[in-house]
Amino acid sequence: MTAASYTPSRAIPAEDIRKWDLETDVAIVGFGIAGACAAIEARMAGAAVTIFEVAAAAGGSSAMSGGEFYIGGGSETQKAAGFDDTIDDFRAYLTMASGPGVDQPRVDRYAENGLEHLEWLAKQGVPFKGTYLPGRWPEPPTDDTLIWCGSETAWPFRDVAKPAPRGHTAQAVGRGGGQMVMDRLSGRALALGVEAHFSARALCLIVGRAGDVLGLVVRIDGEPRMVRARNGVILASGGFIANPDMLQQYAPRVLGINSYPITGGNDDGSGIRMGQSVGGALTHMEQFFATRTTFPPESLIKGIIVNEQGQRFINEDAYHGRVAQYALRQSNGRAWILLDNATFARPESFPQVTIAAVGETWAEVEAELGLPEGELVHTVNAYNRAAAEGRDPLFHKQPEWLQPLAEPPFAALSACIPDWPAVTFTLGGLVTRPSGEVLDAIGQPIPGLYAAGRTACGVPRWGDGYSSGMSLGDSSYFGREAGRSAARARAA
Amino acid sequence: MTAASYTPSRAIPAEDIRKWDLETDVAIVGFGIAGACAAIEARMAGAAVTIFEVAAAAGGSSAMSGGEFYIGGGSETQKAAGFDDTIDDFRAYLTMASGPGVDQPRVDRYAENGLEHLEWLAKQGVPFKGTYLPGRWPEPPTDDTLIWCGSETAWPFRDVAKPAPRGHTAQAVGRGGGQMVMDRLSGRALALGVEAHFSARALCLIVGRAGDVLGLVVRIDGEPRMVRARNGVILASGGFIANPDMLQQYAPRVLGINSYPITGGNDDGSGIRMGQSVGGALTHMEQFFATRTTFPPESLIKGIIVNEQGQRFINEDAYHGRVAQYALRQSNGRAWILLDNATFARPESFPQVTIAAVGETWAEVEAELGLPEGELVHTVNAYNRAAAEGRDPLFHKQPEWLQPLAEPPFAALSACIPDWPAVTFTLGGLVTRPSGEVLDAIGQPIPGLYAAGRTACGVPRWGDGYSSGMSLGDSSYFGREAGRSAARARAA
Numbered sequence: 015m016t017a018a019s020y021t022p023s024r025a026i027p028a029e030d031i032r033k034w035d036l037e038t039d040v041a042i043v044g045f046g047i048a049g050a051c052a053a054i055e056a057r058m059a060g061a062a063v064t065i066f067e068v069a070a071a072a073g074g075s076s077a078m079s080g081g082e083f084y085i086g087g088g089s090e091t092q093k094a095a096g097f098d099d100t101i102d103d104f105r106a107y108l109t110m111a112s113g114p115g116v117d118q119p120r121v122d123r124y125a126e127n128g129l130e131h132l133e134w135l136a137k138q139g140v141p142f143k144g145t146y147l148p149g150r151w152p153e154p155p156t157d158d159t160l161i162w163c164g165s166e167t168a169w170p171f172r173d174v175a176k177p178a179p180r181g182h183t184a185q186a187v188g189r190g191g192g193q194m195v196m197d198r199l200s201g202r203a204l205a206l207g208v209e210a211h212f213s214a215r216a217l218c219l220i221v222g223r224a225g226d227v228l229g230l231v232v233r234i235d236g237e238p239r240m241v242r243a244r245n246g247v248i249l250a251s252g253g254f255i256a257n258p259d260m261l262q263q264y265a266p267r268v269l270g271i272n273s274y275p276i277t278g279g280n281d282d283g284s285g286i287r288m289g290q291s292v293g294g295a296l297t298h299m300e301q302f303f304a305t306r307t308t309f310p311p312e313s314l315i316k317g318i319i320v321n322e323q324g325q326r327f328i329n330e331d332a333y334h335g336r337v338a339q340y341a342l343r344q345s346n347g348r349a350w351i352l353l354d355n356a357t358f359a360r361p362e363s364f365p366q367v368t369i370a371a372v373g374e375t376w377a378e379v380e381a382e383l384g385l386p387e388g389e390l391v392h393t394v395n396a397y398n399r400a401a402a403e404g405r406d407p408l409f410h411k412q413p414e415w416l417q418p419l420a421e422p423p424f425a426a427l428s429a430c431i432p433d434w435p436a437v438t439f440t441l442g443g444l445v446t447r448p449s450g451e452v453l454d455a456i457g458q459p460i461p462g463l464y465a466a467g468r469t470a471c472g473v474p475r476w477g478d479g480y481s482s483g484m485s486l487g488d489s490s491y492f493g494r495e496a497g498r499s500a501a502r503a504r505a506a
Numbered sequence: 507m508t509a510a511s512y513t514p515s516r517a518i519p520a521e522d523i524r525k526w527d528l529e530t531d532v533a534i535v536g537f538g539i540a541g542a543c544a545a546i547e548a549r550m551a552g553a554a555v556t557i558f559e560v561a562a563a564a565g566g567s568s569a570m571s572g573g574e575f576y577i578g579g580g581s582e583t584q585k586a587a588g589f590d591d592t593i594d595d596f597r598a599y600l601t602m603a604s605g606p607g608v609d610q611p612r613v614d615r616y617a618e619n620g621l622e623h624l625e626w627l628a629k630q631g632v633p634f635k636g637t638y639l640p641g642r643w644p645e646p647p648t649d650d651t652l653i654w655c656g657s658e659t660a661w662p663f664r665d666v667a668k669p670a671p672r673g674h675t676a677q678a679v680g681r682g683g684g685q686m687v688m689d690r691l692s693g694r695a696l697a698l699g700v701e702a703h704f705s706a707r708a709l710c711l712i713v714g715r716a717g718d719v720l721g722l723v724v725r726i727d728g729e730p731r732m733v734r735a736r737n738g739v740i741l742a743s744g745g746f747i748a749n750p751d752m753l754q755q756y757a758p759r760v761l762g763i764n765s766y767p768i769t770g771g772n773d774d775g776s777g778i779r780m781g782q783s784v785g786g787a788l789t790h791m792e793q794f795f796a797t798r799t800t801f802p803p804e805s806l807i808k809g810i811i812v813n814e815q816g817q818r819f820i821n822e823d824a825y826h827g828r829v830a831q832y833a834l835r836q837s838n839g840r841a842w843i844l845l846d847n848a849t850f851a852r853p854e855s856f857p858q859v860t861i862a863a864v865g866e867t868w869a870e871v872e873a874e875l876g877l878p879e880g881e882l883v884h885t886v887n888a889y890n891r892a893a894a895e896g897r898d899p900l901f902h903k904q905p906e907w908l909q910p911l912a913e914p915p916f917a918a919l920s921a922c923i924p925d926w927p928a929v930t931f932t933l934g935g936l937v938t939r940p941s942g943e944v945l946d947a948i949g950q951p952i953p954g955l956y957a958a959g960r961t962a963c964g965v966p967r968w969g970d971g972y973s974s975g976m977s978l979g980d981s982s983y984f985g986r987e988a989g990r991s992a993a994r995a996r997a998a
Contacts, residue, residue: 023948114758263789263937266606290787290947297755300792323900325817386892386899392884400878407878408815409837445755455782456515457751 017217017233023287025219028228034242038064038209040500041230041243043216043285044251046074047486048467048493050199052248052450054138055497057206061245063497065203066214066232068251068280072200073193075252075277075439075468080153081191082163082483083135083490085128086180091160095146099178101125107166107175111484113476115298123448124473124491131491132182139198141185150315152307152334152363152482157187164481165333169410181483192486199490219247219288219463227292227462245503246462248450248496250489253440253468254283255302264299265440271304271342274435281439285469289444292463293454298475299442303485304342305335306434307363308351314361316417317353318397319429322346324380324389326397329409338429338436339477347431350383352376352394354419360427368428379424394419439485443471450496462503464496509709509725515779517711520720526734530556530701532992533722533735535708535777536743538566539978540959540985542691544740544942546630547989549698553737555989557695558706558724560743560772564692565685567744567769567931567960572645573683574655574975575627575982577620578672583652587638591670593617599658599667603976605968607790615940616965616983623983624674631690633677642807644799644826644855644974649679656973657825661902673975684978691982711739711780711955719784719954737995738954740942740988742981745932745960746775747794756791757932763796763834766927773931777961781936784955785946790967791934795977796834797827798926799855800843806853808909809845810889811921814838816872816881818889821901830921830928831969839923842875844868844886846911852919860920871916886911931977935963942988956992958985 020026040056042049045067056063067074086092086104105125109116136142147158154161163181165171184191184198204210211234220229220240229242254260255275260283261268275281286296308314315331321344328340341349350370353359360367371382380390398418400407406416428434443465445453450464466472467489474484512518532548534541537559548555559566578584578596597617601608628634639650646653655673657663676683676690696702703726712721712732721734746752747767752775753760767773778788800806807823813836820832833841842862845851852859863874872882890910892899898908920926935957937945942956958964959981966976 021948021950024950114762115754262607263787270606287947291785293783293785295755295782296788298792300790323818326815386888388888389900392888396878396880396884408881455779456513458513458516 015238017236017238020217020231020238023218023284023291025221025291026231028220028222031220031240033240035239036064037242037244038062039243039245040248040497041066041241042248042250043230044074044467045072045200045210046250046252046467046489047076047196047199048250048489049248050196050203051490051493052250052466052497053203053208054199054206055494056501057203057208059498059501061501064209064211066211066216068213068215069278070212072210073196075281076486076489077193077196078276078278079192079486080189080482081184081186081195082153083132083182083487084163084180084481084483085132085182085487086178087125087128089129089132089182091142091144091146091182092178094144095160097178099180103175103178104128104180107171108473110171110174111164111476111479111481112473113479115475120448121473124488127491135490138202140195142182143185146179150309150312153189153191154183155188157185159183159185163483165336167412168332169329216251216284216288219292221292225292225460227460243462246464246500248500249285249289249444249465249469250467250493251285251469252277252281253443254281254286255439256281257283264442265302268302268438271347272431272435273438276437276439281468285465286443289452289463289465289469292460294452294460294463295445295455296442297445297471301441301475301477302438303335303441303477303480304436304438305338306429306436307334308361310362311359313357313359314351314353315415316357317351317419319349319351320390320393322348322385324385324393326393326408329406329411331411331415333481335480336478341429342431342436349429350426351429352419353425353427355421355423357417357419358425364434368433369425370428371426373424374422376424379426383426440468441471441475441477443469446470448492448495449499450492451499464500466493466496507730509728509730512709512723512730515710515776515783517713517783518723520712520714523712523732525732527731528556529734529736530554531735531737532740532989533558533733534740534742536566536959537564537692537702538742538744538959538981539568539688539691540742540981541740542688542695543982543985544742544958544989545695545700546691546698547986548993549695549700551990551993553993556701556703558703558708560705560707561770562704565688567773568978568981569685569688570768570770571684571978572681572974573676573678573687574645575624575674575979576655576672576973576975577624577674577979578670579617579620581621581624581674583634583636583638583674584670586636587652589670591672595667595670596620596672599663600965602663602666603656603968603971603973604965605971607967612940613965616980619983627982630694632687634674635677638671642801642804645681645683646675647680649677651675651677655975657828659904660824661821708743708776708780711784713784717784717952719952738956738992740992741777741781741957741961742959742985743777743961744769744773745935746773746778747931748773749775756934757794760794760930763839764923764927765930768929768931773960777957778935781944781955781957781961784952786944786952786955787937787947788934789937789963793933793967793969794930795827795933795969795972796928796930797830798921798928799826800853802854803851805849805851806843806845807907808849809843809911811841811843812882812885814840814877816877816885818885818900821898821903823903823907825973827972828970833921834923834928841921842918843921844911845917845919847913847915849909849911850917856926860925861917862920863918865916866914868916871918875918932960933963933967933969935961938962940984940987941991942984943991956988958988
């Protein structure tokens with residue numbers, strides 16, 4: 015049979031396999047951060063490991079990230095910066111951030127092992143300078159390695175967990191720390207003797223009579239190769255933000271928000287579908303990350319965001335992704351950031367922002383935006399009165415960001431859907447145990463199958479609660495767990 | 507093997523079956539409206555049909571409904587009442603009401619065949635008096651059979667489809683038309699020679715080597731019976747509102763809204779899981795119907811609903827389920843219905859409603875509710891000013907419902923989550939073609955397997971767009987399609 019004759023993601027029975035072209039203990043699909051960490055752990059546990067990556071090089075969408083890991087609990091860097099974060103506060107924050115569908119055992123495991131995980135990443139060659147950068151940054155512009163990167167100081171999160179910065183970022187000047195992180199981790203995996211095949215597309219899984227996963231079919235040099243995985247297969251090939259059909263079926267809202275996906279194009283859901291083909295269950299498929307970064311400069315956080323009713327709807331000091339999710343849900347997808355002369359600036363990440371209205375009075379801005387008469391004016395006046403007293407009785411924005419918008423001229427930046435693309439990726443995926451074992455519809459593990467990274471549904475599973483570094487942290491940590499689980503399976 | 511030795515919802519291979527205890531052409535799981543209509547069509551097409559119902563009698567949650575069918579396009583009853591509804595307007599309304607994940611081919615099929623379906627229901631013995639009852643009713647208190655039952659006249663629906671009443675309701679005085687509808691349809695099925703087993707629980711499907719469904723195992727009188735279904739199995743056993751584990755995994759928000767499920771207890775998701783066990787894909791599992799009926803009396807629609815910021819957030823003349831969904835999403839699940847002396851009343855469906863505050867001025871009500879100073883007062887004053895001019899510039903509530911709330915004393919009814927349970931059922935389920943064929947993860951049909959009713963994801967798949975009668979209409983119409991498809995499969 016030729017590669018073209020396989021139905022993508024449809025499992026085939028092992029009894030149809032005449033000979034195995036390749037044999038290994040642990041076969042991993044995808045060489046992003048989940049696959050790399052799984053490979054390192056499985057190899058260090060003594061397993062023969064082979065990775066199949068569809069792209070020409072390692073990295074995946076992980077390499078497009080900022081290289082941040084959302085980890086707390088009292089790291090050396092946190093302590094040196096004067097923060098006494100605890101595992102309980104870290105766990106409490108993650109629990110709220112995971113939303114109503116929180117997987118508590120997974121959150122507990124991640125919170126309890128976060129500090130060890132940071133040390134492990136450093137041992138693998140990911141550099142952490144150990145210095146803290148104050149202020150609010152999506153990524154450090156310096157080579158500092160600890161920043162605030164979520165809603166820790168914002169209502170309602172600050173009420174359930176003592177705030178602390180938890181954005182542990184790989185040491186790299188400026189953006190793009192993710193590429194360096196992936197260079198180090200993929201290099202480490204290869205140095206340990208992990209075998210990697212690039213431009214290699216996983217076509218489908220190979221299953222035994224009992225439904226256990228025995229291997230997979232991979233297209234290499236245009237030919238289908240039968241791969242025997244003695245311990246199991248780990249699916250770590252990303253999410254489905256690059257698959258319009260899956261988005262329409264599972265997360266149709268993404269198609270309506272002017273989405274700018276974080277992907278090299280290979281987050282096509284094929285890993286998720288391979289898992290489904292052997293009975294793997296899915297969860298939280300409707301959830302996705304979406305953001306429009308307003309800062310730097312921080313002065314934009316001192317502005318307020320209103321909808322087409324002229325109402326505020328969120329505390330503007332919440333994580334930029336949370337603010338974006340709320341804005342995207344307002345009627346007709348319309349929202350504006352209101353600034354005065356003292357706070358006005360264009361977002362560094364989006365200098366081409368549309369200035370929808372300017373005026374010497376807020377009434378002029380309201381009229382120029384065509385909003386209901388008196389609503390925006392009331393909203394700003396009420397906000398200003400309370401802000402002057404250091405209060406935000408509506409949404410509890412913190413005093414540090416409260417400043418009356420009283421110095422003309424005034425302006426409204428458009429946060430309407432068509433005017434400002436939202437950076438996105440998916441959060442739903444295969445149901446797994448913290449061990450990485452893929453579960454079926456009735457919660458039973460599928461022998462020989464593991465998943466990690468965005469192919470699985472992890473700690474981050476609620477767009478409204480996402481914080482920078484949650485996906486990289488979850489993917490790297492639970493990638494390790496999956497690698498260890500698969501390596502152990504060999505003994506069994 | 508005993509019944510207890512089967513893993514619920516885990517398919518077993520046909521080669522393990524020693525002998526078939528029962529043989530039929532079409533086996534149907536569930537004797538609610540989807541199962542009843544599937545049975546009638548399959549039987550009329552000449553197939554031998556056997557229904558397995560876990561309860562002691564037919565009906566399911568369909569019997570707990572109001573007996574409304576959301577159908578339009580220009581019925582005799584609509585015409586007699588002076589409404590010139592068209593199939594295009596009916597389709598346009600359903601398309602918006604299905605939300606961002608609309609299944610257009612399914613909506614088109616339903617819209618184009620709605621009038622024929624009404625006639626078919628009448629032929630089966632469901633009585634329609636053919637008279638229209640003006641006003642806004644969740645169900646007709648009279649024996650009239652056409653009412654307004656959605657958001658047809660409300661923004662934004664009125665802008666995409668010319669409004670018309672489409673709630674075709676079985677003739678019955680007062681509530682509970684659903685029981686009569688099920689008595690007629692189940693009686694019709696039995697009269698046609700459909701064999702029915704009650705107190706019969708479907709345990710799991712039986713599959714062939716190619717993954718095709720050949721039958722199922724049913725527990726009857728405590729014993730597992732091997733049932734051969736020559737044409738196929740139709741899963742019509744309802745949704746999963748009675749399964750807390752599935753709700754936690756797929757629709758966790760339901761667990762946080764003080765849910766009062768519409769179910770006899772058998773909407774346990776077992777049909778969905780049987781479909782999953784043979785590779786059936788799921789969609790829109792996070793979506794659910796939720797409502798708190800405010801009218802009668804209609805005067806409550808003239809009130810306004812505000813959140814804990816003292817803001818309005820929806821046009822109060824939208825369908826009660828849409829208003830409820832918005833209210834349930836407000837911060838801390840807090841909302842109140844504001845009424846003045848001229849509009850005050852207790853909802854007939856919930857007379858024990860909590861009166862959270864009363865006052866001679868709106869400022870007193872605002873203070874008693876502990877809302878941010880001046881916000882509720884601004885909201886009411888702005889609403890009253892515009893209402894006096896017949897306008898609602900914020901949410902476009904229609905003039906018919908606009909009346910200044912100006913006659914003291916004033917009151918606030920609590921629509922906070924703990925104070926007012928929301929009636930619920932689930933909308934997510936198996937992915938099917940309009941024909942009822944269940945599809946796998948890559949969109950291929952699973953031979954021998956069909957689904958209808960809330961075991962499948964149908965036309966209603968968006969809580970914000972639900973209208974009364976959509977589930978009964980979808981379940982009865984697509985139940986028929988599934989029955990015909992399965993009957994045809996016999997010839998093949």
